[in-house]
Amino acid sequence: MEVKTASFEKVSSSKQTTVSGAEAVIKCLLEEGVDTLYGYPGGAIMPVYDELYKYQNQIHHVLTRHEQGASHAAQGYARVSGKVGVALATSGPGATNLVTGIADAQIDSTPLVCITGQVGSHLLGSDAFQETDIIGISTPITKWNYQITKAEEIPEILAKAFFIARSGRPGPVLIDITKDAQFASLDFSYKKCSGIRSYKPKPEINLIEVERAAQAMNNAKKPMIVFGQGVILGGAEELFKQVVEKSGIPAAWTILGLSAMPTDHPLNVGMVGMHGNYGPNVLTNECDVLIAIGMRFDDRVTGNLEKYAKQAKVIHFEIDPAEINKNVHADIPVLGNVNETLKVLLDLLKPNKHEAWHQKFKDHYKIEFDKIIKNDLNAERGKIGMAEVIDEINKCSKGDAVIVSDVGQHQMVACRYSKFNQTRSNVTSGGLGTMGFALPAAIGAKMGAPERDVVAIIGDGGYQMTIQELGTIFQTKVPVKIVVLNNDFLGMVRQWQQLFFEKRYASTEMMNPDFITIAKGYHIKAKQVSKREDLKEAVTEMMESKEAYFLEVKVEQEENVFPMVPTGASVSDIRLE
């Protein structure tokens, strides 16, 4: 008797027909509602590309200029749309070039399905042309991976791939398909996957823990919420807002939690972590109950764990059991999708205001404003500061744009100063810190939310890591707005060299090309500004552009991002200068 290890929906939505493995791949994608995918052709994936040609009216394939661009574009698409992002590549170098995007998606819980071609199954292990063990390579950075060697496996495996990528704590899945499996034929019928016996995407909710959490929150005198991307991934933004408003508890966000709650909400008290806001960092070590919601206590959030919120009772709302007690001990662990657990919690909460406690956050904000924010936004001398650029974008977008940031100083500034009214608006590489993420991710983001303005904020270093994707923008005419904050330095590394390596600027000074000429080479509208008085007009022109637009802003060269929690320090020892 065959053992049933997964379950599938009973009704097959398509009639059984005989097709090639390659065509089956496309049919599976259509069944899963995929309308856009990102990729790059090559030998071992050619049969699938041949089918894409036939199905081009039903599915939009975006040819990126490098497979890394394809994986980041798929991430950007997934992050703004909430759908599974799909990337396609050939074997060998095509597959290995996807790796950075896959690792990024794994650590930032982004649902991706990556499909790679593989050499024919008779050649596996023979060191054939463009053969690489992508299953071995991708194992530690995927939620699941699988090598298909027989055409008839395709529908069931792809159904499982999509189910696994999007359910529970989302993540990347890689499916490697040998070329002979793409050529062979099968009787195709598709059933969506509805369960896998060894996989529990929905932990059972323990009502007693929710009750304990509610009681602790109701009794708290100085409670503080820290929320992460779990709120967004769970689609729990509205519920979360109600929890915050009813309980009156100040709420701070992690970098990936940003935009789950409007930035101007009176109970939104800013960002926690290394370059977060002063108040939430300092008060982490003063609160009596710390309520973590859909976040994982990354080291960039906690600083020194030995000195992190030791005085507080910790409540941890989390979908992934492996995250409970991983970095910070949870006195009250509440497992489950926050969309479900917060619903139960909301009814148990007593309305409160916590005015005196909230005032403390305001007092700390005042200190940070006077020391840092005021100068960041209103510098009168010197070159343009990064925050001024973000501020101009805010004025034009009114907080409705999607901001895609790369990695480094500009990223911290973009996250600190961007205004957001809507969820799924902040796209950045949080966990992996992947320079080169933003340009391709912005392409995917714009395609995932075509009605919204998408602005990529990138440094001069990261921009050049995936600058080839300007070709994708040129070819697809995707109207993204690209801002390069150019300080001719690898700014964040330079800041660390200044602060911790006695200003030995080893390999951080950049001799940069003429970015305007490069953009023009791709026929992208481009402008450079270096004077404060020209900034507003330039940003406005970019924001009003209906086409893709490149804006280079020459910014202050040796600006530092503060506040800062130095490595190994406690969050409450955050430095303001």
Next chain:
Amino acid sequence: MEKKDFTVSVYTENNIGLLSRIAAIFQKRHINIESITASRSEVNEVMRFTIVVQVTEDQVKKIAGQIEKQIEVIKAFYHTDDEMIYQETALYKINSADFVEDLNIQDFIKESNARIVTVTPKFFVIEKTGKRHETDSLYEKLKPYGLMQFVRSGTIAVTKNEMPISKILEKFDTTN
């Protein structure tokens, strides 16, 4: 926290690549695997990995959580030695001439409850199943006579308490 031996028992689907997926979890944390054994389990079509590591309880708890998170892992348990019945098997290949000439060897075999598996004119193969110190002790005794080959299996272990795998799987069958 003190490091000690923990046995991690992992019940999984029978799929290619799971061994490296599980091993990668130890590798990522720079933890050496003392021994690892894979076999069928008491449940039809379900594999069981028995992994011995020397870590702190905090570490093993997190490792078990990360292993269990893998899609094709049904359940991961960890236990200390006193919660398990565990054994290892060792094979000792020795020269027949030594065996016949030295009566001590025959005594060692009897005393240690080892078993002669194969006899040929050239060599004998002796098998001993037991705890690590027992197979080590026989090793030390036989070594002076010239061991032609020695090999020992990883630890295999069953728990004193129940492992509710069948119940977990039944639950899936009834809810799906």
